[in-house]
Amino acid sequence: MIIQIKNNSMSKINLIIKREYSTRVRKKSFIVMTILGPILMAALFIVPIFLAHMTSEKKMIQVVDETGLFGKIKNSENVEFKFLSISFIEAEAKLSSSKEDGLLYIPMNTINAPTMVRLISEKELGINVKTYVESQMKTLLRNYLYETEGLKTDRFEEIDKKSDISVTTAIMKEDGKAEESSTELSMVLGMFGGILIYFMIFMFGAQIMRGVIEEKTSRIVEIIVSSVKPFQLLMGKIVGVGLVGLTQFLLWIVFTFAIITVFKTAFPEKFTMKQTEQISPQNSKMLSAKEITVEKQLSSNDDGVNKVLKAFKRYNFVQIILCFLFYFIGGFLIYGTLFAAIGSAVDSESDTQQFMLPITIPLIFSIVMAQYIIMNPQGSLSFWLSVIPLTSPIIMMIRLPFGVPVFDLVISMTFMVVAFIFNTWLAGKIYRTGILMYGKKINYRELYKWLKYK
């Protein structure tokens, strides 16, 4: 008997979820957003690539090469190298007065530590220059290593690893000190994740609120709560809208990739960097036929987009995507319950203003703090903001690409779950009183009283 009743109430929640979901995904606004979103996102990827190709401006880069290994670095139509014979410190001091755009510093120990290379400039040089420099240096270093260590198949992997040069870019400040910015990709990634969560919480949170107000103003809510518990209606609605959000997110990803793929096929030349000679003549003599094909395959895969993707490779995308899903769902639930509570307390959308403030402040604050978080992703303020549940969904997404200790993640997620339980309790109390309250102006004191009703 009891099990039957439980199933019954579950099937009722399922009915509610189904209704919330199906009425929303059939709406015109959902379809429009689903189509517009990927176009915007694809534009975000495609436009910079087009722009990068359109700029005819050539970047002049000074090189201080302490190793002496990279003398053969090739100029391209966008990048020209100029070797200096002075020390790095001198060169750095002169950079701002020179007409060159940047300074590439290859320290002595690059062979052992391929991440020590620095590219300093006064202005952002762009990811294209960075990836070009990286790929050039990588080829040269690999060829050098093959030459010195010989072509032993069992050493290929190690050599690949050793020659995996990662250039740290830095922007020259007015005071003459260079500030690290190798993090530009992390910045982009973090901001993207943070803003996406911000945007989705607002969009779908507001949908929950509007749904609750609709049920209240159309006066259907009392008919429904005579069949199901108000809490079931609340949960059904939140889950239903959440699934709509996930569906939209999924469709965005699929469509964005589809659009990018289409562009890639339509304008392949835009996505390909000028192929550089990968194998030096004396090396190719030493390579067996089989190894050359391997090498060629490797280099032919090395087009522009793949380079960007390769740069992405150092991120743990499984972690980032899983965390995104967790923080989206968690943030959505925490804010969604609050949005629902507000919707239940008012009679029309125009009355929501006074209650919206406490919800919007932490969200907007998170976005405002983003700049600071990016500069100090491991600072104590960053830690606290990524642990406090109302700011953590956005701040943690921003921090994530910079690497976050597991300890921080565990605390943040635990707080999130606790906050969700608390908010659900809070919203449930307000909701079940609010939905039956008509024509009364509600203030915070009133809401507080509702919490105490049995």
Add this chain to the structure above:
Amino acid sequence: MELLQAINVTKTFAGHTALNCVNVSVPEGSIYGLLGPNGAGKTTLIRIINNIIAPDSGEILFKGEKLKQFHTGLIGYLPEERGLYKKMKVGEQALYLAQLKGLSHKEALKRLKYWFTKFEIQGWWGRKVEELSKGMQQKIQFIITVIHDPKLMIFDEPFSGFDPINVNMLKEEILEMRDKGATIIFSTHNMASVEELCDHISLVNKANIILEGSVRSIKQAYKSNAFEIRIKDLQYPLPESLNNQFTVKSQRKEDDTTIASIQIHENNSVNELLQSLIPLGRIQAVNEIIPNMNDIFIQQVNLSNDNSNKE
């Protein structure tokens, strides 16, 4: 047997008492009127019966069993504040609400077909609710209330906003369902419909039940032993007291007929009244004045308000 009992139900909202130790028992198969002025606590009691809100103390028994959530499947509720999803299609919406009451998709569809045919509204199935008139929407709401064949039906101000044709249809349906064994609770201000339909009533005022019982017995209890008498050719006016036995409460003259309302004292009979009136003129009609529910309602509410003001 009692289908539903409320025992010492108390509910307080932030210092305001909505129900104060209320006891109600609704006999099975009856039409039970829950009367009272606005804000008396009727809707709160109904919401407690529907398990929408919980009482602070006291309990509700459904067929002697403590009320649980699954009992809502046995109750049909037409709230005072009622409406439908405006953007949703009629059929889809009716199906959804019927399934929320626990019917399977198939069963809900079958029963809806029956009701839509009965009310001759099959053509509305695919239309959006916002395209329907208010009266049409109310028909749908009524169907949704009764679709799951509830044992107990609760109508909160069911006739408000209904046109006379729909009111009549609704009354007929309600009586038919009562005859089939359903129990009906009515909450209304409309005293005429109370007299017409209800077997039992409770009068709620300011969170308290001030009167409860069968309509007939209440009327009996509140009749004042007064009679309306029409006499022709009478010397108008009558003296205020007849033979020191009867009190003339009011009188008026229409042409040559005097219409008087006369109260009989306890140890006298109508016969004695007539005997004393016969010599005065030609008696045309004698009717016992039975108070209507409206009068009782107003009288009782005023009385209880006066009492509470004195306190």
